[in-house]
Structure formats: structure tokens, C-alpha cells
Amino acid sequence: MTPASFDHHAPRTIDEALGLLAQAGGDARILAGGQSLVPAMAFRLAQPSVLVDINRLTDAPGLVEESDRLEIGPLVRHETLRRMPSRTPLGEVLAHLADHIGTWPVRTRGTFCGSLAHADPASEWGLAVVALDANLTLESASDGPRSVPASEFFAGMQMTAAREEEMLTAVTIPALPATARWGFAEFGRRTGDFATVLALVVHELKGGRMTGVRIAVGGVEDVPRRLGPAEEALEGAAPSKVRFEQAAEIASEIVEPLEDPLSDALHRRELVREMVLRALQRSTR
Amino acid sequence: MSQIRPLSFRLNGVDTSVTVEPRRTVAEMLRSDLRLSGTTVGCEQGSCGSCTVIVDGEPVRACTLFAVQLEGRELRTIEGLARDGSIQALQEAFVEEDAVQCGFCTSGFLVLAAAALESDPFIEDEAIDALVSANLCRCTGYGPIRRAVRKAAKTTRRAT
Numbered sequence: 001m002t003p004a005s006f007d008h009h010a011p012r013t014i015d016e017a018l019g020l021l022a023q024a025g026g027d028a029r030i031l032a033g034g035q036s037l038v039p040a041m042a043f044r045l046a047q048p049s050v051l052v053d054i055n056r057l058t059d060a061p062g063l064v065e066e067s068d069r070l071e072i073g074p075l076v077r078h079e080t081l082r083r084m085p086s087r088t089p090l091g092e093v094l095a096h097l098a099d100h101i102g103t104w105p106v107r108t109r110g111t112f113c114g115s116l117a118h119a120d121p122a123s124e125w126g127l128a129v130v131a132l133d134a135n136l137t138l139e140s141a142s143d144g145p146r147s148v149p150a151s152e153f154f155a156g157m158q159m160t161a162a163r164e165e166e167m168l169t170a171v172t173i174p175a176l177p178a179t180a181r182w183g184f185a186e187f188g189r190r191t192g193d194f195a196t197v198l199a200l201v202v203h204e205l206k207g208g209r210m211t212g213v214r215i216a217v218g219g220v221e222d223v224p225r226r227l228g229p230a231e232e233a234l235e236g237a238a239p240s241k242v243r244f245e246q247a248a249e250i251a252s253e254i255v256e257p258l259e260d261p262l263s264d265a266l267h268r269r270e271l272v273r274e275m276v277l278r279a280l281q282r283s284t285r
Numbered sequence: 286m287s288q289i290r291p292l293s294f295r296l297n298g299v300d301t302s303v304t305v306e307p308r309r310t311v312a313e314m315l316r317s318d319l320r321l322s323g324t325t326v327g328c329e330q331g332s333c334g335s336c337t338v339i340v341d342g343e344p345v346r347a348c349t350l351f352a353v354q355l356e357g358r359e360l361r362t363i364e365g366l367a368r369d370g371s372i373q374a375l376q377e378a379f380v381e382e383d384a385v386q387c388g389f390c391t392s393g394f395l396v397l398a399a400a401a402l403e404s405d406p407f408i409e410d411e412a413i414d415a416l417v418s419a420n421l422c423r424c425t426g427y428g429p430i431r432r433a434v435r436k437a438a439k440t441t442r443r444a445t
């Protein structure tokens with residue numbers, strides 16, 4: 001299996017990269033970690049005539065944690081997030097999720113931004129950005145930077161709001177309060193591969209009651225998303241087994257699951273119930 | 286359209302210059318251009334790990350990296366690791382524990398384990414279990430591979 005021929009460019013600056021993307025007029029693809037794009041090219045599912053390899057950028061923002069937010073640049077690898085020394089709740093969530101992505105050799109190359117741009121519905125990072133209300137910065141040579149909330153970024157299976165000449169140059173995630181609680185659960189047939197269904201829960205416990213409840217699921221529909229009615233069922237409530245089961249039940253009812261030969265809609269609905277329940281239980285441990 | 290390009294990098298400690306098409310993967314370049322066939326190619330989609338090599342100290346799947354991306358980098362393959370003796374403990378442990386059956390996956394596991402032991406000589410047994418799950422072996426059922434890597438880790442620790 002040999003990819004179709006292409007021209008390879010390895011620009012040093014973001015401006016140069018954006019210029020190359022604009023010039024190619026839609027025939028170019030950004031090459032980041034290559035963990036999704038190169039296999040797709042080997043199977044000729046993707047046949048770009050130009051590759052803009054961003055691995056040599058010298059001016060790309062890295063991983064920066066401030067008191068009120070975390071910023072993730074286009075070359076931050078999964079493994080870097082997994083080993084992140086941060087002990088804030090947000091840092092812990094991200095490091096924990098990174099541990100569920102692929103395996104070490106995949107994580108040393110694959111990038112956070114590349115995963116979002118690839119937009120697999122079962123991506124851990126896709127789930128994280130919708131659950132954590134992240135903002136994505138997209139940049140093009142002609143229009144400069146624009147900001148897109150994560151909830152508006154995903155447009156369908158492997159489809160996003162990014163235009164062909166745009167690059168995802170940064171993702172900003174608001175800090176979680178020091179008292180934030182979180183729980184994550186995923187079901188997959190094999191470790192080291194995409195999960196079938198995954199759920200992330202974040203909230204705060206104030207005076208024994210849950211506030212700011214966020215529940216998001218991935219791998220269920222064609223894009224990851226928050227489940228408002230399940231969140232509302234828990235807002236202001238004291239955590240309990242019965243409450244959690246009710247919320248998980250609502251979650252499983254309101255999703256419109258994808259189907260594939262290994263997991264039909266009923267199976268995915270059951271997985272949503274169980275993963276949301278487990279994530280809730282883990283969040284109060 | 287796509288130009289054949291000169292490329293310089295370090296291969297197993299030796300400065301190496303070749304010419305490649307941009308679409309050449311590292312795995313293809315090693316096997317077809319440089320005749321280093323110790324790096325095996327199974328899935329060509331980053332899943333099986335049989336093509337694992339070490340780039341600047343980190344394990345990478347050679348089927349998911351284009352050769353042109355190696356410019357100025359340091360590439361190590363099973364051939365170099367075997368020659369310089371750095372995987373001797375692993376090789377011996379793989380033989381002793383019967384961790385090799387058909388052998389197709391073996392070089393990938395050796396390179397992966399070598400990278401892990403280099404980056405953390407004190408790697409724990411549970412981490413070794415997680416590590417070997419990165420690569421596919423259709424024959425051994427993993428038990429012998431886990432035991433072999435654990436054994437080699439102990440031997441290496443004793444030697445340091």
C-alpha cells in the first residue's frame with residue numbers, strides 16, 4: 001500500500017503554513033501526528049496533493065496552564081498531556097483521558113488538535129472539549145483567527161467547522177474550580193483502540209448538593225455532546241444511587257445512537273446508561 | 286509533481302544520506318531502499334506495532350511516519366539495537382521464556398521494550414503489561430512476552 005504522490009512542505013512558522021494552505025486551495029492537508037492521516041493515505045482514503053507538515057513549526061504555542069485556563073497548541077502530543085505534572089482538577093482530567101488514547105507509540109506522535117480536527121465521534125479529546133466548554137481558535141491566511149466554541153465545532157462524523165485553508169492553532173479550556181469533581185468511563189472492545197461509548201461527568205459538591213453538572217457522551221451519535229436533560233435532573237440534588245440511575249436512564253433515552261455491525265442502537269443505549277452511571281459514581285468517590 | 290528529495294539523518298549511529306519520494310514511509314524506506322528487513326510491516330495502519338522503531342528516543346510506528354520527516358533526526362532500528370548489544374538481556378529473556386513463535390511480531394516487541402527500559406529502568410510490572418498491549422502478537426498469547434520483558438527489566442536493573 002503506497003500513498004498517492006504529494007508535495008511535502010515543512011514550514012517553520014504558522015504564517016508560512018497558513019500561506020501554503022491558502023495557496024493549495026483545498027488540495028492540501030495538514031500533517032500533525034500522522035496517526036489518523038497517514039493510515040488514511042496508505043489506504044488512499046485520503047489523497048492530498050500537498051502536505052503541510054507542521055511538526056517543524058517554531059512559533060506554535062505549547063501547553064500552558066494559567067490560574068484561569070489551560071491552553072493547548074497544535075503540537076501538543078497525547079503523551080505530553082498524559083505526563084503533565086499539573087495537579088489541578090483540569091490537569092488531572094486531561095492526563096487521565098490521555099491514558100485511554102491508543103498506546104504509547106501512538107501517543108508519542110498523535111496531537112490533541114489533530115484528534116479534534118480528525119473528529120472521530122469516539123475521540124477522548126472531542127468528549128473533553130464539549131464537556132469542559134473549550135474554545136477553539138481557527139486561523140487562515142485570508143481571515144486571520146476566529147474563535148469557535150467546542151459545542152459548535154463538530155459538524156458530523158469526521159466533519160468540523162474548520163474550512164480547508166484553516167488551521168486549529170490553539171484550544172483554550174477554562175480552569176475547573178479546585179473543588180470540582182469528575183468521573184470518566186468508557187467501554188471498548190480492545191484497550192489501545194477507540195472506545196465504543198465514553199462518558200465524562202464534571203460537577204461541584206456544595207453543601208452536599210451537586211452544582212454546575214455537566215454530562216457529555218461520545219461514540220454514541222456522530223458528534224460528542226452534552227446531555228442537558230440528564231444534567232438538569234441532577235442539578236442541585238444530593239448525590240445518591242437512585243438519582244444517578246435516574247440521570248443515566250434519561251441519558252440513555254435522549255441519545256440517538258449510531259449503529260455499526262458490532263454495536264447496534266440498543267447496545268449503545270445500554271452502554272450510555274452504564275457509562276454515565278459509572279462516570280457519576282466515580283465523580284463522588 | 287512530487288520531487289525525489291535528498292534526506293540526511295542518523296541511522297543506528299551512522300550519518301546516512303538517501304534520496305526518497307515524500308510518500309515513502311520510514312518502514313518502506315528501511316525495507317525496500319536500505320534493505321533493513323528486521324522492521325516488519327503487518328497492518329500499515331498503525332495498529333499492530335510490528336514496525337516499531339525509535340526516533341529521538343521515542344517509540345514510533347514506522348508505517349505512520351514519512352521518511353522525509355526524519356531530516357536531522359536519530360533513527361534506531363532492531364538491527365542497530367541488536368548490533369550494539371543494548372537488547373541482549375531482552376533477546377535472551379525472549380528465548381528463555383519462549384516469547385517467540387512465528388517471530389513476525391518479535392522485532393517490534395523488542396524495539397518497544399528497549400525504548401521502555403531505556404526511558405524507565407524501574408518500570409513496574411503493571412506498566413510492562415500495559416506496554417506490551419501496544420503491539421499485536423497472534424501466537425504467544427502474551428504471557429511469555431510479559432514474562433520475558435519483566436525478566437529483562439530485572440536483569441537490566443541489576444546491571445545498572
Ligand SMILES: Cc1cc2nc3c(=O)[nH]c(=O)nc-3n(C[C@H](O)[C@H](O)[C@H](O)COP(=O)(O)OP(=O)(O)OC[C@H]3O[C@@H](n4cnc5c(N)ncnc54)[C@H](O)[C@@H]3O)c2cc1C
Nearest residue numbers: 030032033034035036037102110111114117123168193331
Ligand atoms: C492504533 C491507534 C489507536 C488509536 N486509538 C485512539 C483512541 O483510543 N482514542 C482517540 O481519540 N484516538 C485514537 N487514535 C487516533 C489518534 O488519537 C490520532 O493521533 C488522532 O486521531 C489524530 O491526531 P494526529 O495528530 O495524529 O493528526 P493527523 O493524523 O496528522 O491528522 C488528522 C487530521 O487532522 C488534520 N489536522 C491535524 N492537525 C490539524 C490542525 N492543527 N489544524 C487543522 N487540521 C489539522 C489533518 O489534516 C488530518 O485531516 C488511534 C490511532 C491509532 C493509529
Ligand code: FES
Nearest residue numbers: 327328329334348
Ligand atoms: S505495520 Fe506499522 S503498526 Fe502495523
Ligand code: FES
Nearest residue numbers: 386387422423424
Ligand atoms: S510470535 Fe507470531 S505474531 Fe507474535
